[in-house]
Amino acid sequence: MSSLLAQLFPPETTRGMELSADVLIVLTSAAIIYVLTRYHKWGHLWREWLTTVDHKKIGIMYLIAAITMLFRGGVDALLMRGQLAVPNNHFLGPLHYDEIFTTHGTIMIFFMSMPFIFAMFNLAIPLMIGARDVAFPRLNAISFWLFAFAAFMFNISFVVGGSPNAGWTSYPPLTELAFNPGVGQNYYLLAIQISGIGSIATGVNFLVTILKMRAPGMTLMRMPMFVWTSLVTSALILFAFPPLTVALAMTMLDRLFGTDFFTITHGGMPMMYVNLFWLFGHPEVYILILPSFGIFSEVVATFSRKRLFGYSTMVWSVITITLLSYGTWVHHFFTMGAGPGVNVFFGISTMLIAIPTGIKIFNWIFTMWGGRVRTPVAMLWALAFIPTFVVGGATGVMLGAVVGDYQFHNSYFLIAHFHNVLIGGTVFGLLAGMYYWWPKTFGFKLDERQGRWFFWLFFIGFWITFMPQYALGFMGMTRRMYTYTTGYGWSLPNLVSTIGAFMMGAGFVVFVYSIVYSYKHGERDLTGDPWDGRTLEWSLPSPPPAYNFARIPVVSDRDAWWEMKQHNQTNVVQLNPNDIQPIEMPKSSSIPFLMGLAFFVGGIGMVFEWWWVAILGALGVVALLIIGSFDYNDHEEIHAETIRHTEASLGRLQG
Amino acid sequence: MAPKRSKRAFRYLSLMALAVGLLVSGCGQQYVLLHPAGPVAASELGLIYISGAAMLFMVLLVWVLFGIVIVRFRDKPGNKAPYRPLWDHNRKLELFWLALSFLIVIIISVPTVQKTYALDKIPSGTDPIVIDVTSLDYKWLFEYPQQHIATVNYIDIPSGVPVLFELTANSPMNTFWVPQLGGMEYTMPGEVLPLWLEASHPGVYWGRSGQFSGSGFVHMTFNVKAVPMAQFQQWVQTVRQTASPMTLADYHQLLQHNWISPRSYSSYPASTFPNTTHGFTLEGGMYMQMKNMYMNMPSN
Numbered sequence: 001m002s003s004l005l006a007q008l009f010p011p012e013t014t015r016g017m018e019l020s021a022d023v024l025i026v027l028t029s030a031a032i033i034y035v036l037t038r039y040h041k042w043g044h045l046w047r048e049w050l051t052t053v054d055h056k057k058i059g060i061m062y063l064i065a066a067i068t069m070l071f072r073g074g075v076d077a078l079l080m081r082g083q084l085a086v087p088n089n090h091f092l093g094p095l096h097y098d099e100i101f102t103t104h105g106t107i108m109i110f111f112m113s114m115p116f117i118f119a120m121f122n123l124a125i126p127l128m129i130g131a132r133d134v135a136f137p138r139l140n141a142i143s144f145w146l147f148a149f150a151a152f153m154f155n156i157s158f159v160v161g162g163s164p165n166a167g168w169t170s171y172p173p174l175t176e177l178a179f180n181p182g183v184g185q186n187y188y189l190l191a192i193q194i195s196g197i198g199s200i201a202t203g204v205n206f207l208v209t210i211l212k213m214r215a216p217g218m219t220l221m222r223m224p225m226f227v228w229t230s231l232v233t234s235a236l237i238l239f240a241f242p243p244l245t246v247a248l249a250m251t252m253l254d255r256l257f258g259t260d261f262f263t264i265t266h267g268g269m270p271m272m273y274v275n276l277f278w279l280f281g282h283p284e285v286y287i288l289i290l291p292s293f294g295i296f297s298e299v300v301a302t303f304s305r306k307r308l309f310g311y312s313t314m315v316w317s318v319i320t321i322t323l324l325s326y327g328t329w330v331h332h333f334f335t336m337g338a339g340p341g342v343n344v345f346f347g348i349s350t351m352l353i354a355i356p357t358g359i360k361i362f363n364w365i366f367t368m369w370g371g372r373v374r375t376p377v378a379m380l381w382a383l384a385f386i387p388t389f390v391v392g393g394a395t396g397v398m399l400g401a402v403v404g405d406y407q408f409h410n411s412y413f414l415i416a417h418f419h420n421v422l423i424g425g426t427v428f429g430l431l432a433g434m435y436y437w438w439p440k441t442f443g444f445k446l447d448e449r450q451g452r453w454f455f456w457l458f459f460i461g462f463w464i465t466f467m468p469q470y471a472l473g474f475m476g477m478t479r480r481m482y483t484y485t486t487g488y489g490w491s492l493p494n495l496v497s498t499i500g501a502f503m504m505g506a507g508f509v510v511f512v513y514s515i516v517y518s519y520k521h522g523e524r525d526l527t528g529d530p531w532d533g534r535t536l537e538w539s540l541p542s543p544p545p546a547y548n549f550a551r552i553p554v555v556s557d558r559d560a561w562w563e564m565k566q567h568n569q570t571n572v573v574q575l576n577p578n579d580i581q582p583i584e585m586p587k588s589s590s591i592p593f594l595m596g597l598a599f600f601v602g603g604i605g606m607v608f609e610w611w612w613v614a615i616l617g618a619l620g621v622v623a624l625l626i627i628g629s630f631d632y633n634d635h636e637e638i639h640a641e642t643i644r645h646t647e648a649s650l651g652r653l654q655g
Numbered sequence: 656m657a658p659k660r661s662k663r664a665f666r667y668l669s670l671m672a673l674a675v676g677l678l679v680s681g682c683g684q685q686y687v688l689l690h691p692a693g694p695v696a697a698s699e700l701g702l703i704y705i706s707g708a709a710m711l712f713m714v715l716l717v718w719v720l721f722g723i724v725i726v727r728f729r730d731k732p733g734n735k736a737p738y739r740p741l742w743d744h745n746r747k748l749e750l751f752w753l754a755l756s757f758l759i760v761i762i763i764s765v766p767t768v769q770k771t772y773a774l775d776k777i778p779s780g781t782d783p784i785v786i787d788v789t790s791l792d793y794k795w796l797f798e799y800p801q802q803h804i805a806t807v808n809y810i811d812i813p814s815g816v817p818v819l820f821e822l823t824a825n826s827p828m829n830t831f832w833v834p835q836l837g838g839m840e841y842t843m844p845g846e847v848l849p850l851w852l853e854a855s856h857p858g859v860y861w862g863r864s865g866q867f868s869g870s871g872f873v874h875m876t877f878n879v880k881a882v883p884m885a886q887f888q889q890w891v892q893t894v895r896q897t898a899s900p901m902t903l904a905d906y907h908q909l910l911q912h913n914w915i916s917p918r919s920y921s922s923y924p925a926s927t928f929p930n931t932t933h934g935f936t937l938e939g940g941m942y943m944q945m946k947n948m949y950m951n952m953p954s955n
């Protein structure tokens with residue numbers, strides 16, 4: 001028993017901060033259990049959420065998870081900035097700091113950005129293409145639960161067993177047992193692996209959904225831009241994740257089964273991992289940014305009251321980016337001695353990829369040209385993106401110019417660059433999308449005034465945080481340093497950077513407050529079209545009924561809903577009762593949740609090398625696969641009368 | 656409401672500009688990348704300037720266009736700017752910025768290619784000093800195969816002479832970086848990678864690891880002291896005469912996970928530096944070409 005306790009709570013999880021986290025987690029769980037029991041909500045939670053296959057609800061769960069993870073990753077960031085605020089600081093020790101930058105990066109990429117993107121996919125895409133759900137609703141739920149349990153697993157490492165501590169890239173041989181005993185690194189490997197299975201499934205799902213489930217008349221070149229970028233993102237996921245799967249699996253074999261793929265002895269080749277990782281990692285960058293590009297296209301067009309400028313160029317640049325993004329991965333290690341030929345090739349391919357990206361920026365600017373630019377919070381994020389992201393893109397080109405990278409590699413210049421594109425691009429985009437689709441999803445708007453506070457605090461905080469980091473790069477400060485001494489001139493920029501980070505944190509607090517406030521007092525969206533939108537989701541009531549479209553619309557142009565409004569085709573929203581047919585909808589299922597649970601059990605078993613637990617989990621997975629394949633009772637029909645009733649109550653029925 | 660808000664935004668922005676200005680204007684020696692002390696670092700800085708200038712042009716272009724657009728086409732009553740909701744493409748404009756972007760890429764690519772190839776070769780003329788570098792947990796071991804001495808966590812080099820660093824690791828990966836002399840290169844177990852640097856003038860330049868390798872990585876710093884050739888030879892003599900030799904047992908001591916202060920050895924066991932590696936064997940491949948072409952190694 002005591003040895004089990006020692007395994008679960010090694011010294012590094014019994015530091016003050018972890019202990020208080022333990023206590024907090026226990027208290028929160030107790031509170032949740034109490035509330036659910038007190039108000040008899042267990043059944044509701046199970047029926048309406050845990051077993052749902054409705055893309056809208058799955059989207060909401062992804063969104064909640066993403067915001068929660070943004071909080072955790074953000075707290076990590078503030079802890080790091082707190083430690084680096086002044087030289088020779090002892091707020092965090094090296095071991096602790098190493099864990100925190102590892103979880104910060106891993107969470108922000110895999111457990112914040114990815115689910116946030118999938119939230120946007122789920123909340124918007126079926127509605128935008130005039131579909132009633134995704135192609136494989138149950139698989140969609142499985143993807144979510146794999147992600148959710150993986151995220152949960154990754155997060156408990158902080159308090160049970162010990163956190164990973166080798167950075168989000170986790171290069172071997174540092175991750176090998178010789179240098180990294182303990183279970184922390186196992187958590188990293190298994191959590192990403194499990195959520196990665198979910199991500200690949202999501203890629204397949206949306207690829208098929210977009211290709212096969214569009215409303216009649218919606219040709220490829222009539223798809224909204226966000227649908228286009230999601231389509232290529234799905235394709236990118238499909239081809240980018242397998243190398244990561246392989247790299248993680250090989251590291252896992254090294255750690256758990258004593259192979260020597262990446263070890264320092266017996267001919268292990270750590271550099272092979274680096275290749276595999278970035279073969280995934282670079283396309284991943286575009287997996288993270290392309291959905292935001294799509295969101296900007298929607299938001300900028302809507303709030304300029306104008307058609308998107310250069311639609312076909314945008315489509316082609318997205319496709320070009322997708323193809324090129326597989327040919328640039330070596331730029332992450334120009335300094336690993338591949339030789340001038342290889343470096344020059346990848347340097348130029350990197351700079352080439354900036355061309356389609358640059359073209360898109362000009363196209364957004366010209367979307368506004370000749371329009372009427374309104375600035376609700378959703379648009380503010382999109383507007384903030386343009387001047388911010390070009391700086392990140394520009395420093396990216398400077399990094400891509402091989403010889404410059406010799407000096408910038410792993411320095412704070414790099415840190416500033418990728419936060420510049422990931423926050424200024426991905427996060428601003430996702431926040432724009434969230435503010436934009438929030439009324440559609442929940443039926444009320446987020447408060448605009450509070451939203452502006454959030455925006456300005458976060459936006460200005462961003463600049464104050466990251467511009468000094470470019471300077472630190474020129475001063476020779478490298479990443480992942482838990483402390484520094486005076487004499488390098490690093491003190492002032494670090495202090496300024498920390499101040500900025502806390503401004504961003506303050507912005508986040510305003511945001512969370514704003515959600516709670518708006519839930520109670522926010523302006524209700526009764527029209528379904530609060531922004532005077534252009535695409536099909538705005539033809540639906542907010543929030544849409546379970547089946548989305550009582551009658552599938554017929555599309556005759558790009559910006560379908562805008563055109564319908566122009567031509568007074570109100571029969572789309574004022575249905576003739578006789579047109580309503582019964583609708584087949586997928587049925588809730590407990591299999592996805594249980595599948596996530598089985599993977600979790602198996603994963604934990606492998607993390608701690610408790611093989612009987614791992615086998616139990618694996619058996620669970622197999623059993624659920626079998627049960628799921630013979631479950632033919634997975635659809636149910638909604639009667640026409642029920643639909644008529646719902647539509648009438650939404651005021652969408654003629655007469 | 657709107658004008659007040661934008662005024663407030665403007666005040667914030669100018670505060671921010673001030674902060675950035677303060678940071679940049681303190682352009683002292685601490686901006687090590689801007690103060691190269693040798694040809695490699697100078698060449699790299701040259702490209703940083705070229706790419707930086709080209710990118711600055713693009714950034715300013717976008718900022719100006721963006722500024723014009725959001726001022727001119729704001730949705731406010733009485734805005735007289737033309738409203739053209741259907742204007743959605745213009746081939747000429749799109750071709751223009753396609754061409755512009757290509758031009759910028761070419762402007763950066765040409766010197767990038769030239770410099771990448773140029774920096775891969777040690778300038779002919781002088782024979783380089785060779786230093787075999789091994790990163791350990793958490794220290795740097797430097798071995799001078801021509802002088803047969805070794806140091807830990809510091810090196811002396813002659814100024815005005817290229818130095819060929821042969822980099823490997825007996826630890827997790829690190830990068831070897833002396834910012835004022837030039838950009839970094841990885842040290843990896845099982846591989847030997849070449850990197851040449853040169854200090855134009857005597858001076859002390861700090862170096863550190865740029866790749867996280869564990870809890871002591873922060874302390875993997877070292878000083879490079881560049882001195883005139885005669886003084887360098889003298890230093891070698893002093894080390895040979897005053898320092899103690901490194902035994903294999905001493906080397907195994909160095910492998911322990913700790914960090915130690917600088918020290919010197921009058922000799923070192925030959926087996927401590929790999930002579931077979933994966934991709935870049937000492938007897939072939941790109942690494943060897945470099946060695947053969949520009950130096951006469953005593954064969955051993």
Ligand SMILES: [Cu+2]
Binds near residue numbers: 077105419
């Ligand atoms: Cu970060």
Ligand SMILES: [Cu+2]
Binds near residue numbers: 328329332
């Ligand atoms: Cu990349």
